[in-house]
Amino acid sequence: MQMSGPMKMVPFLSQPVMLHSNRDPGNCTMTPEQCAYKFSYWVFWYEADHRYALPTVAFFLVAIILFTLGRVISNVTPQGLKRKSLWSRLVAGLRFLSYKSWSIRGWKTHSLGAYLLAGAGAVFFLAMTLGPRPYYWPNTKELSFGNSPPIATRAGFLALACLPFLIVLGAKANPITALTGISHEKLNIWHNWVAWAMFILALVHTFPFIVFHIWKGDLVASWSDGGVWVTGVVALIAQAWLTFMSIPWIRNRYYEFFKATHLFMALVFVIFFFLHCDFRMSSWDYFIATAVMYTLCFLYSQCKTYIEHGFRHKASLVPETADTLKVTIDTKMTWSPGQHIFIRFLTCGMHALTAHPFTICSVPSKDHDNQLVFYVKHRGGLTGRLMKMAEKNPGVKIPVMLEGPYGGIPDKNLDQFDKSLIVGGGAGAGFTLSLLENFIYLTSFEGYKSEMKVVVATRDPGMRAWFTQAVEDIAARHSRSGIIDGLSIDIHETHHEQGSETALDTVVQHPKSEKDTLDGGERSNIDMLGIRFFTGRPNLPALTREFASQRDSSVAVVVCGPASMNHDISEAAAAAQRRILAEGDCAREVWLHTESFSY
Known part of the structure; x- marks a missing residue:
């Protein structure tokens, strides 16, 4: 059967469909000066992907490489060097950036280091978007340098280059975590922030086209032609939905709805973004990279689910x-x-x-x-x-x-530290049990010298019973019937308090008697396990300062609880880094690990 013309197999795409479009600009019919202006380094349309997308990829890769190198250096550095003052101060300076945050009218900020890295990204994108000139071609009714405003072109390719990193940062099993040791839930902040950067760049890409076609007088005609306008608007709407629904207070309030719609809208966004790019230069290479990386991440997690773990559980x-x-x-x-x-x-x-x-x-x-x-x-x-x-x-x-x-705890074993402070708040109480059990197991080895203090705060009046029973079961599993040296467990019950917003370090603690609630056998078990009961919230900042003030010792602080608890301990840990930098009377090393959820 003969066809009268080319068949458009895929809607919205130019024909014939290719992997890359032609980079040949053709002969320039303008004056030499005008041609040189049109083909200059920062505005030459046929090389825009190389000028803007590739540097964006390099920016992300440099950040990943730096964090990977930091992890490798930390792991291979000899313990003797780690005990040196210079090393301790260098590490303390980096940890201060990671731990320091603020509380502004109840809102807990991210760390200073996160904002510095985000600031570097903002400077990069602003410089690449607003630095080169012109923003618009000096077109006239008789003379046209092009139909794509330069600022729109570069913003589009900057946004495109973010796509592979945006998708990978949102995957639970991903190569960034494998390289840097930063768990997927801690990378979520960067998934969110890269999404905002990409959305803003998409807006900067969109509005100059509207301005240009209004000036040209063919806005309605351009929209009626469909194609690039339709795919771009659908992609932008989907992107706006994904970005705004990911605002924390919206996501948390409507989490089930958010989760049910997020993947669907992400699929809509990627498909229409793919069609919108229409294989211009190397644009589809970024979708291929995204597809390959996400497929590997997805298959890895699914293989663990269906093949390694299976249906037997x-x-x-x-x-x-x-x-x-x-x-x-x-x-x-x-x-x-x-x-x-x-x-x-x-x-x-x-x-x-x-x-x-x-x-x-x-x-x-x-x-x-x-x-x-x-x-x-x-x-x-x-x-x-x-x-x-x-x-x-x-x-x-x-x-x-x-x-x-x-x-989990990346590249660290708590047995590497002289002292450990483990804190759980609310649902985070259960998080402490695995660390506590690991400590009890390690104490069975001869010569093991370490101390662990576990602090649990809860509003649940029944929590005391199941938590103490869980600790007793742990001790029984490891055949520990005597006093466990170096272990102490404080359980703070706060359900009697009025006004949950009281600062943690202003509440008086009162030891709670167990004479009327526990028989002799239970009392003996609790004494051997080093369990004490209190009413009122624990003074966690003071407790962290106490641990961090123990001279020439290495201290690990691990916390899983509400945002206010994590913030207070992070602030105390950041203050400890300042004392180490000043070579004050304090611990040699204070390391902090926070968990944001426990269920």
């Missing part, structure tokens, strides 16, 4: 208190203390389509006959449904799919 649900649910899963998998895993519960309606993160509260055994333990604070939604199922039928088992584990 079942979760047992037991209500520990009115607010806390215990979830246990028998497994052969292994993990590290402090890691979390994504669980898909297959009998919870629409929730079976999504996986939710839970911090693991146990450690694996050597024979790989392990049990994942989670203490879940029900908050409605999925956790509310699980709690109702457990209350109706305690011990009920439901099939689950597992993805992970992820996160």
Whole structure:
């Protein structure tokens, strides 16, 4: 069958479809001066991808390489050098940037270091967008240098080059985490900020075209032609949805809706952005890179879920208190203390389509006959449904799919430090258990010398019972029947307090007597485990300062709790770095690790 003309197989794309468009600008019919102006380095349209997209890729790669080098250097540096004053002060300076943050009318900022890196990115994008001139071609009705305003061209290619990094930063298993050791949930801030940078660049790309076509008088005709305008507007609408729905207070308030729509809108955005680029120069290379990287990330996580972990797991649900649910899963998998895993519960309606993160509260055994333990604070939604199922039928088992584990304490073992302060607030109480169990296990080795203090703050009046029972079970698993040297556990109950916004360091602590609530055997077990009970919130900044003031010692501080708790401890840790820099009377090293969620 003969065709009268070329068949347009893909809508909105120029024909014939190619991987790269032609870079030949043709013969310039203007004056030599005008031709030189049109072909000058920063505004030559046929080389715009090389001028703007490639430097953007280089900017991201340099940042990743620097963090990777920092990780490698930290891991290979001999312990003898790490004890030197110069090294301690250098590390303290970098940690100060990482730990220092502010609280502004209840809003907790990100770290100073995060803002400095974001500032470097802002300077780069502003310089690349606003630095070169002109912004618009000096076109007249008789003379045309081009139909694409230079500022729109460069903003478009700058935004395009962000795409592979934006997608990879949003993946749970990704090469950036593998290289830098920064867990996926901590990279989420950069996924969000790169999205905002890309959205602003997209707006800078869009509006100059509107201004130009209004001047030219063909705006309506250009829109009616479809093609590049339609695909660009659809991509911009999808991008706006993704960006604004990711604002933290919106995302957290409507999380289930956000999660259900995010992937769909991301797919719409990428498809129409792909069509909008219309294989101009090397534009589709960035989509190929994005597809390859995301496919590898996705396949890795899915292989772990379906091949490594499989369909054999079942979760047992037991209500520990009115607010806390215990979830246990028998497994052969292994993990590290402090890691979390994504669980898909297959009998919870629409929730079976999504996986939710839970911090693991146990450690694996050597024979790989392990049990994942989670203490879940029900908050409605999925956790509310699980709690109702457990209350109706305690011990009920439901099939689950597992993805992970992820996160944890990167490149650090707490046994490397002389002293450890572990803090859990609210749902973060369960997070402390895996670290506590790992410590109890290590103390069984002869010659192990370290100290650990665990501080837990909770409003749940029933938490004391399940937490102490969990600690006793841990000790029994490791055959520890005597006093565990170097371990102390403080449980602070705050449910009696009025006004939850009181500053942590202004509340008086009162030791709580257990004479009327525990018999002699239970009292003896609690004494041997070093457990003490208090009413009122712990003075965490003061406690952190106390640990950080112990001369010539290395101190690890690990916290998992609400934002206010993490901020207060981060501030105390940042202050410790200042004292190390000043070579004051303080610890040799103070290292901080924060977890943002626990469930």
